[in-house]
Amino acid sequence: xxxLTQPPSASGSPGQSVTISCTGTSSDVGGYxxxxxxQQHPDKAPKLMIYDVIxxxxxxxxxxxxxKSGNTASLTVSGLQAEDEADYYCSSYAxxxxxxxxxxxxxxxx
Amino acid sequence: EVQxxxxxxxxxxPGESLKISCKGFGYSFTSYWxxxxxxxxxxxxxxxxxxxPGDSDTRNSPSFQGQVTTSAxxxxxxxxxQWSSLKASDTAMYYCARVHRRSYCFDYWGQGTLVTVSS
Numbered sequence: 693x694x695x696l697t698q699p700p701s702a703s704g705s706p707g708q709s710v711t712i713s714c715t716g717t718s719s720d721v722g723g724y725x726x727x728x729x730x731q732q733h734p735d736k737a738p739k740l741m742i743y744d745v746i747x748x749x750x751x752x753x754x755x756x757x758x759x760k761s762g763n764t765a766s767l768t769v770s771g772l773q774a775e776d777e778a779d780y781y782c783s784s785y786a787x788x789x790x791x792x793x794x795x796x797x798x799x800x801x802x
Numbered sequence: 803e804v805q806x807x808x809x810x811x812x813x814x815x816p817g818e819s820l821k822i823s824c825k826g827f828g829y830s831f832t833s834y835w836x837x838x839x840x841x842x843x844x845x846x847x848x849x850x851x852x853x854x855p856g857d858s859d860t861r862n863s864p865s866f867q868g869q870v871t872t873s874a875x876x877x878x879x880x881x882x883x884q885w886s887s888l889k890a891s892d893t894a895m896y897y898c899a900r901v902h903r904r905s906y907c908f909d910y911w912g913q914g915t916l917v918t919v920s921s
Contacts, residue, residue, distance in 0.1 A: 693863070693864070693865075695846070695848075724906070726905060726906040726907065728905070728906075728907035728908070730847070730908070737897055737911040737912065737913055737914050738839075738847065738897070738899075738908075738911055739911070740907060740908065740909050740910075740911075743902065743905045743907040743909070744905045744907075747905070749909065781846060781847050783847075783849075783907065783908070785906035788861075789852065789861040790849070790861065790863065791837070791849040791906070792849065793839075793846060793847040793848060793849060794846070795846045796846040796847070
């Protein structure tokens with residue numbers, strides 16, 4: 693299994709929107725609607741932000757949204773806020789009780 | 803409140819063995835798979851494997867097969883990750899996380915255990 697492909701960095705000014713992509717294959721992202729996204733602040737554990745491609749856990753602001761087209765999933769953060777600055781990782785179920793993560797994207801709020 | 807509490811940081815020498823733990827609170831520990839995730843210094847997340855505390859069934863990533871062992875003791879709601887012979891390249895933060903039953907995601911995470919292997 694190869695890691696999912698994410699851009700190393702993304703940025704936006706407060707109030708703007710930014711979208712982070714996550715590209716896999718038909719064996720993971722394209723094959724299942726089980727893409728999830730995690731936010732990780734420095735020296736903290738990851739936090740689930742999006743699951744089942746588009747769903748938000750309770751407590752996650754609706755500024756965070758997910759989507760998928762073919763083998764590429766996306767996370768959009770709207771109305772950027774300073775506290776959104778963090779690393780973001782996508783993950784996909786890859787069948788046979790296995791998972792794969794993306795390499796991570798560092799989001800900078802300018 | 804669901805919580806996963808991991809054991810403390812470890813400093814070990816190459817060749818030594820190690821077992822780190824992850825204790826669950828606030829839910830039926832035997833009903834959810836627990837996953838283990840590695841994060842090497844300055845790097846991304848890597849899925850290592852999962853264990854089902856209900857019957858100790860395990861699944862391992864091919865990348866970690868034979869390198870680590872996952873297990874669980876349901877009587878004390880604790881999952882484990884162990885090494886028989888550590889290498890310097892095992893230096894990393896290790897997280898446990900609960901696997902969501904229907905959505906194949908990791909919905910609750912432990913705080914992480916930092917393992918440092920150095921001579």
